[in-house]
Amino acid sequence: MNQAIETILNHRSVRNFEDKLLTREQIETIVKSAQAASTSSFIQAYSIIGITDRAKKEKFVEVVGNQPYVAANGHFFVFCADLNRHALLAEMERKDVLPSIESTEKFMVTLIDTALAAQNAAIAAESMGLGICYIGGIRNNLEEVQALLKTPEYVVPLFGMAVGYPAKLNDQKPRLPLEHVYMENEYTQDSELFKEQLEEYNQIISKYYKERTDGKREDTWTAQMAQMLERKSRMYMKDFINKQKLDLR
């Protein structure tokens, strides 16, 4: 196994960081790594905002619902889906690109582009011995995030990423068995088999929690997911995205 794969397979989210900031060089290596990712038709449809202002970092702690590691870390990045510079370049080139930019297809493109870049950033950071945690919690209140970051239309802050020197490493949670997720030639349209697979995975997860908590925590993946998904969360999102003039048609 090579170092890149070792880094990838060794991933766990880190939520406790030492009180030590990243250097400019580390930040630039992470951003350059992000930019090296594949990008749909060379569109490069994202921006990355680093938060260095302490007061602003504390504001983010509030937005995400009191996760202290959003401020207490080595650096905090916000990854934004961004078609704003594409609207601008079209003005320069006198072309009408708005029907395209405002389409669901391009909304998907900018989300995928941003995520590919972010994952490169994550692997680069982890390969340097740093830990990372994605912060989807910024989507709890994108109106406020937008006010903090002054993002214009055609831009959507998608997630944060806390990076820093790990103070504590969590265990790795076992993923769905490979053969549940990986299929060949066609999708397994067999609900009974899927249910069996889910029961099998429940046993793995249940064993994991029991061992980790001295038998105290009883939980399964399906129970966890059903509970999480029963809660309607961030239902304002459609309106917000459309207000940014994305995913409109």
Next chain:
Amino acid sequence: MNQAIETILNHRSVRNFEDKLLTREQIETIVKSAQAASTSSFIQAYSIIGITDRAKKEKFVEVVGNQPYVAANGHFFVFCADLNRHALLAEMERKDVLPSIESTEKFMVTLIDTALAAQNAAIAAESMGLGICYIGGIRNNLEEVQALLKTPEYVVPLFGMAVGYPAKLNDQKPRLPLEHVYMENEYTQDSELFKEQLEEYNQIISKYYKERTDGKREDTWTAQMAQMLERKSRMYMKDFINKQKLDLR
């Protein structure tokens, strides 16, 4: 620079592969690497379909508009955004999760989850000396892809990934300068500065094409992008996604 970062920074899309299939072990390492990526609230909202059937691979060549490397490669993966098993697990747990699963927020979650996994797969493959190319072209005709893959509702095939032993390496295209993409504390809302930055980048790209084509190709990034975006492409996407019962509310 460590091997992971070297792999990341050395990325270029490969579209010419040797006639040599990946081994089962290589495929599994790539899929396991994908699964090790961060996943929003542990939701693991994707499936990966490997295409081994030659006739089916040829069908994909047609769908994407005659890109022979979609069939001529070491392995062809299709990454699918997938909330289908979550709809199923909710039945098992007798919870109503549909308003949540059908929301724009969860559509974004499943897209981001899938892209993070895919980028891990890409880096893992490249670290083993393989080349990769994302195939967004499968979105040219998702009705046909869906028929080929038999994907059910709550599933959207997002992109393919051709993987294999590189027969020819392309040059790397220079990305937007770091300081255009990376900002601190707030978004640079200054159109004039943005336009200057775009002109600066145009010179870099123009020089790149000239050098690569012995002066034959004259092109800039803004011209390229404006032309690409002026074409309304895949405007059926919103209807398709909604038909899959995603991004509805």
